[in-house]
Amino acid sequence: MSKSFFRxxxxxxxxxxKYPSNPLDWAIDQVRNPESYSWAGDIxxxxxxxxxxxxxxxxxxxxxxxxxxxxxxAYNREKNQLRVETGEQYYENLELCIRHHAAIxxxxxxxxxxxxxWGNHFAISKKDFLAEFSVGPYQREIIRPxxxxxxxxxxxxVTTSWPMIHHLDNSESIxxxxxxxxxxxxxxxxxxxxxxHARELFELHTVSPKAGYxxxxxxxxxYIMTGWEHEHSETRLECxxxxxxxxxxxxGDHSILxxxxxxxxxxxxxxxxxxxxxxxNHDSSRNFICQKLCQHFISDDPTNQxxxxxxxxxxxxxxxxxxxxxxxLRQAYNFSSNHKKFIMPETWFLQMVRMGELxxxxxxxxxxxxxxxxxxxxxxxxxxxxRELGHNPFRPIQPNGFPDTLREWVSPELLIRRLxxxxxxxxxxxxxxxxERKLNELILRNFDNKNEIFEYLSKTRSTRDKLILxxxxxxxxxx
Amino acid sequence: xxxxxxxxVSSSCSLVLAGAIxxxxxxxxxxxKNLVIIMLRGxxxxxxxxxxxxxxxxxxxxxxxxxxxxxxxxxxxSLHPKLSTFYRLWQNNTAAVVxxxxxxxxxRSHFDGQNLMESGGRVPYADKTGWLGRGIDEAGYxxxxxxxxxxxxxxxxxxxxxxxxxxxxxxxxxIIELVGDTYKNEPDLFRAFQKIKTRPISMMIPSRxxxxxxxxxxxxxQLSLPNGPRVAVFELxxxxxxxxxxxxxxxxxxxxxxxDRVLDxxxxxxxxxFENTLVLTLTEFGRTLNxxxxxxxxxxxxxxxxxxxxxxxxxxxxxDWPGLKEKNLFEGRDLKATIDARSIYCSxxxxxxxxxxxxxxxxxxxxxxLTDLSSTLFKN
Numbered sequence: 001m002s003k004s005f006f007r008x009x010x011x012x013x014x015x016x017x018k019y020p021s022n023p024l025d026w027a028i029d030q031v032r033n034p035e036s037y038s039w040a041g042d043i044x045x046x047x048x049x050x051x052x053x054x055x056x057x058x059x060x061x062x063x064x065x066x067x068x069x070x071x072x073x074a075y076n077r078e079k080n081q082l083r084v085e086t087g088e089q090y091y092e093n094l095e096l097c098i099r100h101h102a103a104i105x106x107x108x109x110x111x112x113x114x115x116x117x118w119g120n121h122f123a124i125s126k127k128d129f130l131a132e133f134s135v136g137p138y139q140r141e142i143i144r145p146x147x148x149x150x151x152x153x154x155x156x157x158v159t160t161s162w163p164m165i166h167h168l169d170n171s172e173s174i175x176x177x178x179x180x181x182x183x184x185x186x187x188x189x190x191x192x193x194x195x196x197h198a199r200e201l202f203e204l205h206t207v208s209p210k211a212g213y214x215x216x217x218x219x220x221x222x223y224i225m226t227g228w229e230h231e232h233s234e235t236r237l238e239c240x241x242x243x244x245x246x247x248x249x250x251x252g253d254h255s256i257l258x259x260x261x262x263x264x265x266x267x268x269x270x271x272x273x274x275x276x277x278x279x280x281n282h283d284s285s286r287n288f289i290c291q292k293l294c295q296h297f298i299s300d301d302p303t304n305q306x307x308x309x310x311x312x313x314x315x316x317x318x319x320x321x322x323x324x325x326x327x328x329l330r331q332a333y334n335f336s337s338n339h340k341k342f343i344m345p346e347t348w349f350l351q352m353v354r355m356g357e358l359x360x361x362x363x364x365x366x367x368x369x370x371x372x373x374x375x376x377x378x379x380x381x382x383x384x385x386x387r388e389l390g391h392n393p394f395r396p397i398q399p400n401g402f403p404d405t406l407r408e409w410v411s412p413e414l415l416i417r418r419l420x421x422x423x424x425x426x427x428x429x430x431x432x433x434x435x436e437r438k439l440n441e442l443i444l445r446n447f448d449n450k451n452e453i454f455e456y457l458s459k460t461r462s463t464r465d466k467l468i469l470x471x472x473x474x475x476x477x478x479x
Numbered sequence: 480x481x482x483x484x485x486x487x488v489s490s491s492c493s494l495v496l497a498g499a500i501x502x503x504x505x506x507x508x509x510x511x512k513n514l515v516i517i518m519l520r521g522x523x524x525x526x527x528x529x530x531x532x533x534x535x536x537x538x539x540x541x542x543x544x545x546x547x548x549x550x551x552x553x554x555x556x557s558l559h560p561k562l563s564t565f566y567r568l569w570q571n572n573t574a575a576v577v578x579x580x581x582x583x584x585x586x587r588s589h590f591d592g593q594n595l596m597e598s599g600g601r602v603p604y605a606d607k608t609g610w611l612g613r614g615i616d617e618a619g620y621x622x623x624x625x626x627x628x629x630x631x632x633x634x635x636x637x638x639x640x641x642x643x644x645x646x647x648x649x650x651x652x653x654i655i656e657l658v659g660d661t662y663k664n665e666p667d668l669f670r671a672f673q674k675i676k677t678r679p680i681s682m683m684i685p686s687r688x689x690x691x692x693x694x695x696x697x698x699x700x701q702l703s704l705p706n707g708p709r710v711a712v713f714e715l716x717x718x719x720x721x722x723x724x725x726x727x728x729x730x731x732x733x734x735x736x737x738x739d740r741v742l743d744x745x746x747x748x749x750x751x752x753f754e755n756t757l758v759l760t761l762t763e764f765g766r767t768l769n770x771x772x773x774x775x776x777x778x779x780x781x782x783x784x785x786x787x788x789x790x791x792x793x794x795x796x797x798x799d800w801p802g803l804k805e806k807n808l809f810e811g812r813d814l815k816a817t818i819d820a821r822s823i824y825c826s827x828x829x830x831x832x833x834x835x836x837x838x839x840x841x842x843x844x845x846x847x848x849l850t851d852l853s854s855t856l857f858k859n
Binding site: 061064065066068069070071072075127128169172194195196199200203388390397398399400406407410411412413414416417419420421422423424456459460465468469472473474477 | 543586588590591594602603604605607627628629630631640641642643645646647648649650653654655657658660661662664665667668671672674675678685721722723725729730772773774775
């Protein structure tokens with residue numbers, strides 16, 4: 001085994017981590033029995049955050065816009081005040097702290113890596129105020145607990161969650177021969193489906209284009225999904241829990257990828273569950289997801305030899321995620337010596353922090369917020385830092401999330417950002433790593449090629465520059 | 480001056496440049512032409528930027544947000560007063576407008592609309608590359624993006640070189656050299672590092688100058704280099720004025736003013752190279768004809784494309800004007816789009832990259848039914 005295993009599937013080892021006597025068991029135990037969050041401060045619930053979201057959009061859209069329609073300066077001033085009161089600039093940073101605390105200080109770093117993978121797989125891209133209020137709780141409450149169950153269960157939770165329904169516009173989708181469509185027709189309004197969510201459920205979340213679905217399949221799956229929406233209300237606007245609204249639902253039988261999803265009468269909401277059951281247990285989903293997992297944890301270009309045992313574990317367990325994750329870990333372990341995997345910027349940063357015991361993220365006391373002033377510079381730092389790295393996991397540009405291979409990330413500016421961030425950290429560093437002994441221990445604990453690293457580090461005398469070399473070298477960008 | 484994050488976001492932009500280094504170029508080697516795309520995110524209102532000088536329907540629909548102090552363009556149309564650089568260029572015959580145009584998307588969602596204006600397709604999220612990226616690929620240029628991350632518009636199968644001013648300083652040259660040495664067995668990382676090492680000092684220093692017109696100074700300089708990039712992309716945000724849109728001094732006017740400053744900075748920093756340049760705006764859709772309860776406008780359909788640069792054929796408002804009578808409106812509420820905006824972009828790509836229009840239409844815009852407007856709008 002290579003020591004890079006600890007970074008392939010985790011965040012490396014700190015001085016406080018006991019070197020596991022059996023690294024594979026150490027990793028497997030984490031994905032089967034993850035620790036809960038140890039963040040000492042407030043962890044807001046998704047319901048609470050939806051209420052905050054509602055307050056923000058309602059006050060802005062329905063109150064301020066009308067009240068200050070003739071004075072844009074007053075409007076902008078009041079809007080800024082509303083940002084402060086609703087925590088619009090605060091919660092995303094808090095969520096990033098909770099996420100980073102679990103990765104750096106938590107007892108289940110390997111499980112957190114899988115959470116990061118799935119959060120990116122079921123990406124919520126930049127839209128409205130989802131990053132500000134919703135993506136953090138979505139990853140914590142919808143995805144995290146589902147990682148101990150089946151893939152089918154995970155897809156069901158995600159697909160019917162408020163953030164994903166809102167993100168992919170399913171509330172806008174109306175069955176053309178539904179009850180709602182009839183009423184709307186009397187008022188001269190046209191009713192159409194919105195295919196966004198159905199298309200991504202096929203393409204990104206389950207079977208992938210390799211399954212060969214057609215536009216007709218997308219339309220059929222859109223029909224099946226009609227009615228799943230967030231209710232619209234006077235004072236919370238779109239910020240109400242997801243429900244199944246039979247009035248918008250397109251009734252009848254539908255066929256996707258040649259498979260019949262039958263009419264369900266009064267329990268038509270279950271048609272979506274039937275479709276998800278079919279899709280998540282489809283060969284194409286299994287192959288696509290197993291390939292993606294191996295690409296994320298083992299190699300940018302995983303071979304069939306790597307993927308095959310993961311597929312087998314999926315088949316054997318009926319898509320049980322802890323079993324699948326265990327198989328991925330075994331393969332990452334087996335191939336750790338000969339195959340290196342590119343490390344995405346946020347993961348790289350967290351590894352640097354965990355291995356070096358750097359002081360990050362801000363503490364729960366630092367993150368206590370009064371909702372009276374703009375959050376402090378420190379409280380806004382998590383978002384700012386990740387933006388500088390080009391990788392804020394809550395803000396991918398597209399619903400397909402961030403890429404995870406070297407060829408998609410290797411660009412001059414993104415490399416420069418790693419240099420810039422390391423320099424900043426190395427310059428501000430106090431204590432610990434400035435001792436040569438500590439630095440040497442870190443290298444011995446985490447890298448196989450210690451001689452090569454020491455040789456490069458010996459070319460500069462400044463400890464600060466040694467740290468830049470250590471953390472920006474190819475041994476850190478890959479594991 | 481300290482810029483608050485919110486101010487930063489509302490005025491932020493990114494800029495993308497694409498290099499002139501040919502890879503197996505299919506383009507005929509001719510003089511270097513520059514293409515600048517300015518994305519106006521949030522839906523730019525064509526009827527605020529280029530309103531009818533006097534129109535009963537417009538005046539009835541927008542009594543509280545009509546634009547005053549207009550600058551007259553032709554018999555029918557006038558210009559928003561904040562577009563003073565644009566007006567100066569117009570008088571020099573180097574600015575023009577295409578009106579009542581849009582990408583073929585009528586769903587009124589920013590999210591979908593912006594995706595489509597960048598991908599150039601008809602189905603949101605169906606494509607993972609952008610039309611400009613594909614065009615650059617087709618011409619065989621290597622991309623250099625000045626943005627972090629690269630916008631969809633510029634994405635293609637090739638990852639562009641990129642630059643965007645960092646907020647914090649870089650390590651010293653010597654240590655950068657040392658880091659570069661560690662990549663000797665990693666070809667991809669090594670190549671990327673070579674590009675870093677050959678950068679001018681000006682691109683290696685931290686800067687908070689991230690406003691569009693500040694980046695336009697950098698872009699203008701780079702575009703002027705004979706072997707420099709030939710494509711630049713800016714993003715300007717904040718056109719989504721549902722409230723307090725205002726007329727001459729309103730929020731929408733402010734945003735148009737920022738666009739105008741970019742134009743000014745480009746022209747000033749490019750000198751004679753502005754003559755070989757085409758600047759085009761790109762937005763997801765227009766806005767409703769009627770003002771809403773908050774003295775703003777909502778999501779609509781038809782809008783305008785503002786064009787400038789020495790490659791403009793002549794000052795003109797090119798349009799198949801549908802009129803603003805209710806029966807002439809799209810769904811009874813929006814300016815109709817009578818010209819597919821992609822025809823303009825396809826024509827511009829063909830013109831600036833020395834490519835055949837039909838080739839671009841087929842390869843970049845997937846054989847969509849687009850019209851070659853190059854000889855009408857641009858100098859050959």
